[in-house]
Amino acid sequence: MPNERLRDAMHRNRLTPTDLAAVVGVDPKTVERWITQDRVPYPRHRHTLAARLGETQSYLWPDALPAARAAEVTESELIQIYSRRGSIPIELWRRLLTTATQQISILVYAGLFLPEQHPNLITILRERAEAGARVRILLGDPDSPEVAQRGAEEGIGNAISAKIRNVLTWYEKLDGVDGVSLGLHGTTLYNSIYQFDEEMLVNPHVFGFPAAHAPTLHLRRIAGGDLFNLYADSFDRIWSASRPTRQDREAS
Template sequence: MANDRLRDAILRNGLTPGAVAEKIGVDPKTVERWITQDRIPYPRHRHAIAAIVREDEPYLWPDAVTPEKASKIGQSELIRLYSRRSSVPYDLWGRLIERAQKRIDILAYAGLFLVEQDPRLVDVLRQKAVDGIEVTILLGDPTSDAIERRSVEEGAPGVMAAKIRQVQHYYNRLADEPRVKVLYHDTTLYNSMYRFDDEMLVNMHVLGFPAPHAPVMHLRRLNGGDLFGTYSDSFDRVLLGAKPQPGGEVAT
């Protein structure tokens, strides 16, 4: 059986088996066998190919990385654990935004602190979008039950919806930028997520505690790991149910 995933990934990146072989230092016939006979390369070659075609190893070779191995690699994806969001260095947020070259994704209920700690954030996101970076911002739907429930759990009814409406005024300034999407979700969030290419800050939610007082994980994706991918998949699931307007229909 052929490895169609590998074949497709190579072609999508404008490459040929011969070009891949040259980049990683093997015979072109070896790459052909990896494709046509679905042979599994050595780990060092899998790492190199996955980096070249920008895909995860488990996607290209599902049988090559066992769940145990993926879990072990996933542990190395954790760069640092902060006991609370307020402990995350201010300049780390700026560095992650500045270094992003492909995508910036924000999933929160409000995330008001981002624009409060850096009044230039909206202008920075606009310029990143002009430079070709896709920016996706998922805010909580202020009309949803999930938002009011979160406010009540924090002992401040109505506050979360007010924060969302406040942050809307900032992001509405990006409405004319085609590479920026601001959508709304009614998901009960277990974490807020801030993804910058292959790095992510995950702000865990703790019942009864505001987000600034809850832990944050700094993750960096590694080929074959499963921790970063778990949270990325969660972001994508929320995105599928997001709406262009509060109280509106799901975006398509």
């Protein structure tokens, strides 16, 4: 049967069989067989193709990698585990923020520590956007029951809502900057996510504890791995269900 996943990935990337054939140096008819007959490319080609199409090998060719090998690849995406978010070196945050060229995606309730640790955060985000990066920032809706519940669980009342309103005053300075989008979400936040191109920091939340006291995973995307894309897809789902901030609505 046809490989509809490969066909769809090519369509989304506006690539023809001839284009994809040129990427790995094969005949376009070979690419056609990959699509119409679900032939599996050689391993040396699969890595390059998955990277070019922005998908994992396990998604495009589910049966190509043995389960044990697929697990090894996914585990390789984990660079380091920090016992607390607060123990992440500030130099790492600075490198990730200042070197991103394609995208910066931030999912938090408040994330007030970012502008507090980086007084020039707004300047950095503006410069990244002006250089062509897509900047998306998702904050919790301060009036949502989910944010109120989180404050109750941590025993701090309405403090999180107040932090969100505080941090909004920082990000409002980016209003009108091309490439920057700011939204509010009302989801149960299981993880805070910070993506910088092909690297990501994932901060799982622990019941009753502030996010700064919970562990954080440092991930780097590898073609064939699933862990990075799992969290990237989670961000995209929440983004699609979010609403723009007040100032964005007024500007539209």
